[in-house]
Amino acid sequence: MHRQFYRTKNRVATSAAAVKRYNRRAMSRLASLQFDYPLQRLNTFGIACKAHAFLPVDSVEVLRAMLADPALRDLPRLVLGGGSNLLLTGDFPGLVLHLCNKGIERAGEKADSVLVRCAAGERWDDLVQWTLSHGLGGLENLSLIPGSVGASPIQNIGAYGAELADCFHSLRAFDLVSGEVLKLDRDACRFGYRDSIFKHELRERAVILSVTFALPKSWHANLRYTELARELENGGLTQPTPQQVSDAVIAIRTRKLPDPEAIGNAGSFFKNPVVDVVTRDALLAAHPAMVSFPQPDGTFKLAAGWLIDQCGWKGKSIGPAGVYEKQALVLVNRGGASGQQILALASAIQDDVQQRFGVRLEAEPVIV
């Protein structure tokens, strides 16, 4: 008998009945839909607010079923991973899609690298530790960054002289407009400093499902960042392993950055501003101690933490919204702060820095 094949959500079924069964199963996934869902534990700032509707997403089928549901498909949407680069300024009046798919696996080899694919819902640092325990280096400088793997390409996470783009191979993302799964390689993602296509053309359009990393077979420690090199030297490690580099990064981070479990925060609240050489030289003439770093394209990155520190904000608060004592670039929730209070503090800092240095700081987290 001739067998007819039907293309279903993302696989092939062999009968119309199978298609029907399949679609019913996909719809039934929406049984996990909830309303008035509390988000406080799902954003690292610990802002207490709610989502009108909340849907855990562990597969493409759930997203397709959501798009097929007339009650859901036109709601405003917020894609949530670890909630670590997010400031919620009030209840979210739409649908929160919470990525919770899991799985990390080797996905092949290239001549000079090993490919590792990771589901978007995994915690970033769990991925880093998985790679290290499998003898793979490349992500160690990015140890302990809070958040999920799916969120990591959006702002091209970076720390201690490395960034995600260095070891990125490709990703799969669900297109909320076409309902198709897209595959994007590194060029297509258009990574920049804390930036990617997911903050621009694909903002609110792409749901990242999995990320594949290319980890070097021949690994060299990246010790460009002086503080990291010094930390290893002080520990007597002249030929560190990837795990030892990771341990050193964790030691530095733990000393300088607040643990979101203990005190609500979203890491650096501002990007380090990038200015041209004329602006930098004029600022340096007026403030000889100013910290700046030359960029490959001839521009200069200023240390926003230093600028904020100079304005006297370090350790200060407005109500329950504060500036972290050990790192002026990090805003913290000292307990019960609303997103609006954090924003008010951010805006007072932006105004002060602009008045004193003529530079406008740009917020790093997504503000909703």
Ligand code: EPU
């Ligand atoms: N500085 C001060 N006062 C401060 C903070 C910093 O004077 O309160 C000075 C430091 O002395 C140093 C310079 O500013 O000379 C840079 O500081 P640091 O090395 O701590 O790094 P950063 O520029 O403040 C960036 C990233 C961090 C990342 C660190 C380490 C951004 C926006 N932030 O911070 O990323 O961990 O470098 O690589 O690029 C994050 O994105 O959430 C984050 C924490």
